[in-house]
Amino acid sequence: MTTxxxxxxxxxxxxxxxxxxxxxxxxxxxxxMAYPGLILGNAALGEGVETHIFFTFWGxxxxxxxxxxxxxxxxxxxxxxxxxxxxxxxxxxTGMATKQMKKSIADLGVPExxxxxxxxxxxxxxxxxxxxxxxxxxxxxTDLYSEVEGIISATDFIELTAGAQMLFI
Amino acid sequence: xxxxxxxGREVHVNEEGFLTDPAEWDEAMAPGLAAAIGIELTDDHWxxxxxxxxxxxxxxxxxxTRRVQAVGGVSTKEQFALFPKKxxxxxAYIAGLPKPRGCV
Numbered sequence: 001m002t003t004x005x006x007x008x009x010x011x012x013x014x015x016x017x018x019x020x021x022x023x024x025x026x027x028x029x030x031x032x033m034a035y036p037g038l039i040l041g042n043a044a045l046g047e048g049v050e051t052h053i054f055f056t057f058w059g060x061x062x063x064x065x066x067x068x069x070x071x072x073x074x075x076x077x078x079x080x081x082x083x084x085x086x087x088x089x090x091x092x093x094t095g096m097a098t099k100q101m102k103k104s105i106a107d108l109g110v111p112e113x114x115x116x117x118x119x120x121x122x123x124x125x126x127x128x129x130x131x132x133x134x135x136x137x138x139x140x141x142t143d144l145y146s147e148v149e150g151i152i153s154a155t156d157f158i159e160l161t162a163g164a165q166m167l168f169i
Numbered sequence: 170x171x172x173x174x175x176x177g178r179e180v181h182v183n184e185e186g187f188l189t190d191p192a193e194w195d196e197a198m199a200p201g202l203a204a205a206i207g208i209e210l211t212d213d214h215w216x217x218x219x220x221x222x223x224x225x226x227x228x229x230x231x232x233x234t235r236r237v238q239a240v241g242g243v244s245t246k247e248q249f250a251l252f253p254k255k256x257x258x259x260x261a262y263i264a265g266l267p268k269p270r271g272c273v
Contacts, residue, residue: 008173017254043272048255109235111239123249
């Protein structure tokens with residue numbers, strides 16, 4: 001053998017994602033609807049993708065200090081839980097379902113919402129609050145998670161994420 | 170399974186280039202793997218790599234960035250500073266471990 005092949009090294013393609021942006025709009029404040037946006041955002045950041053998350057309508061609960069620790073999951077109207085629908089509105093069901101979901105998520109090493117947001121910010125993610133939603137709920141900067149970069153309008157967010165791939169959750 | 174040469178030593182890798190046998194790795198190999206992807210190892214890098222190896226030995230799975238923070242005590246921010254852009258994959262590669270499977 002006269003020549004040795006170059007070592008096989010993974011191509012991390014750092015430059016391939018250069019300029020790629022992901023914009024995620026979180027519009028729901030149920031515990032089960034809060035996670036998808038955060039998990040996808042976190043995954044994108046881990047791939048070197050610039051990620052912006054806009055919290056609007058009920059999604060604003062995720063970054064509201066007084067609520068972010070207390071998001072709930074309810075099986076009411078959610079056939080995917082496969083519970084008899086007649087049982088789902090009964091007292092205590094939401095509490096039980098929330099507790100169960102939190103346990104399942106924690107068992108997989110996934111953090112609760114506030115800690116997850118911290119991790120996303122640590123990974124370089126950008127958090128934005130919706131102006132209209134903040135006004136509707138009479139919330140200001142001081143009511144929101146401290147790492148939120150600003151309360152901005154939908155127009156501002158669209159400008160900010162020009163060229164981005166968008167997810168509405 | 171392809172075989173490649175890192176610092177004069179033959180190791181088995183998958184089609185992407187990740188080592189497939191954690192036992193073929195030792196600490197002497199890490200600087201060569203790091204250099205191949207443009208990273209120069211410091212004590213801070215070693216803290217992460219040693220955690221990943223020890224954690225893999227007990228868990229049988231490569232730790233995610235989340236686990237490196239929560240259990241290994243190295244913040245996500247620091248991981249991105251040490252292994253820029255794609256910390257999970259880069260940490261795993263230099264530690265001679267498979268890519269982490271976890272989502273978070």
